[in-house]
Amino acid sequence: MTNPVCPTTGAPMQRGVRPMTLDYKGASITFDMPGWYCEESGESIHTGEDMKVSDRALNRLKAEREGLPSPEEVKRIRTKLGLTQEQAGELIGGGPRAFQKYEAGDLLPSRAIGSALALLDHDPSGLAVLSARPHPAPTSPSFGELRAGD
Template identity: 80%
Template sequence: MTNPVCPETGAPMYRGVRPMTLTYKGKSITFDMPGWYCDQSEESIHTGEDMKVSDRMLNLLKARSEGLLEPEEIRRIRKKLHLSQEAAGLLIGGGPRAFQKYESGDLLPSRAVSSALVLLDHDPEALSVLKAHSKAA
């Protein structure tokens, strides 16, 4: 993308990051938001890739507010269970691509998936119950 022009001032805009704060249910998170910024106004333009940053941060904030597992915890538990992302999605829930999305922060896990992972983190041997159940289905 060539440098866009500020819609408010007509000045050139430049790539950079600026702090952004999101609030959800009384909790806030501040992070560096990439985008095109105007030095003469508060205007900004964000690409689809830029918006992934804010979407992931909003999902992180929602996970914290709702008591769901965060992406790093999901990855840690899955690796502790020696499961690939695809196998975890098929055994625990969400489908073959779900854990890729949970671990990148692109998708919030359901309460059921989050609870199942908490239980499996506490008792990894219980994974054998899920494996036996999926073979029976």
């Protein structure tokens, strides 16, 4: 992105990082938010990549307030169980890319995933129970999902 101009003043904006605070259910988190900033008006513009920073911070705060595991906790338990991210997604739930997203902080694990992780952290032998269950193989799209030319 080339240097944008401020929508309020028309002044050129500069790339930088500023502290930002988010609140959720009586708790707050302050983090460094990248973006384009106008020195004159205080306005800011944020790209999709910039917004990932605030989304991850909000997810971390929500996890803390809702009693869900943090990205670091998800990774710690998964590695303790000796699973790849894909294996964890297939056995515990969420699909093959879910644990990549949980561990990056891009997605909050559900309460069910959090509970399963807590149980497996306490008693890793429970993984044998999950492994013994049938897991559906990936399927091809049905006829109705195919489009002409696919």
